[in-house]
Amino acid sequence: MATVLAIETSCDETSVAIVKNREVLSNIVASQIALHQKYGGVVPEVASRQHVETVNEAIAEAVEQGGVSWSQIDAIAATCAPGLIGALLVGLSAGKTLAAYHNKPFLGIHHLEGHIYASYLSEPTLQPPFLCLLVSGGHTSAIAVRGCGEYELLGQTRDDAAGEAFDKVARLLNLGYPGGPIIDKLAQTGNPRAFPLPEGRISLPQGGYHPYDSSFSGLKTAVLRLVQKLEAEGEPLPVGDLAASFQATVAKALTKRAIACAVDYGFETIVVGGGVAANSGLRSHLQAAAGERGLRVLFPPLKYCTDNAAMIGCAAAQHWERGEQSSLDLPARSRLAV
């Protein structure tokens, strides 16, 4: 059982957690959302500077709230990839410095591995094999998880990530940033069948469609065209119906692919991770479809869907158990396959 101090700064949350294997002792998340809102999205340079401002305080708070002394911490972990390079560098440098100063092993963790392990925090007995549907602002991937470090990418988006689609559609409806939670809330006031929208399928050269890959840029364009048409008609925009129709289309597309993947590869459990795992439409749609097929679906609690250091600590604890650690030379990488 490892007690890990973990740092996550890959995008716009400065987060530090103390995790004892799968138990979260503290999880500080300092969100920068308010800072980026006026720009309509994350500004990388602003994010890096804010991480520098916040990270030390977050570390002190995590240690205090975690109720541990430095001697009780077995290892230090930090997200090393993928993400905004300047933002990653802040958490990674802080983690390496703490490891060197306190003479602890250091583990650089892949951000997506963190999202994969977020469900471990609420499911003490969950073990591979399972299929992970990873849906965030940067990724939409179906990943076969056969063991710690044993991952195979089975399906992905060919263009926009699911979270990115939520953010872009929210922007074109003038709803603000980040779009996912806003659309989710608005969707509850609208009719998901009001506007039929294209699901975005990937054609195969031999005919038919790719069963696991998705595409969301066509869906976004379809919403744009619809908005332009409705505006030209001079009527007030039915934003609730638009949000509900868009959300239902994304939920259906993701559900169809995840179920096909799980059935074809013989996985009995689907573990969902990433910010879009918080989406109420996806949660209910996938749960219902999986239930019909006798599959188990696990969603992390909402606070562990979006970026947080607890999931990074949990992933690090899995690697630590296997006797692994990273060199203090480990670089930050903006892109890296899981």
Ligand code: KG4
């Ligand atoms: O995992 P995450 O915090 O950061 C990345 O690694 O990208 O995911 C952020 C994304 C954003 O695009 C945000 O709009 C989306 O997750 N998101 C949601 C919801 N909450 C966050 N999308 C749909 N419904 C939600 N409730």
Ligand code: ZN
């Ligand atoms: Zn993330």
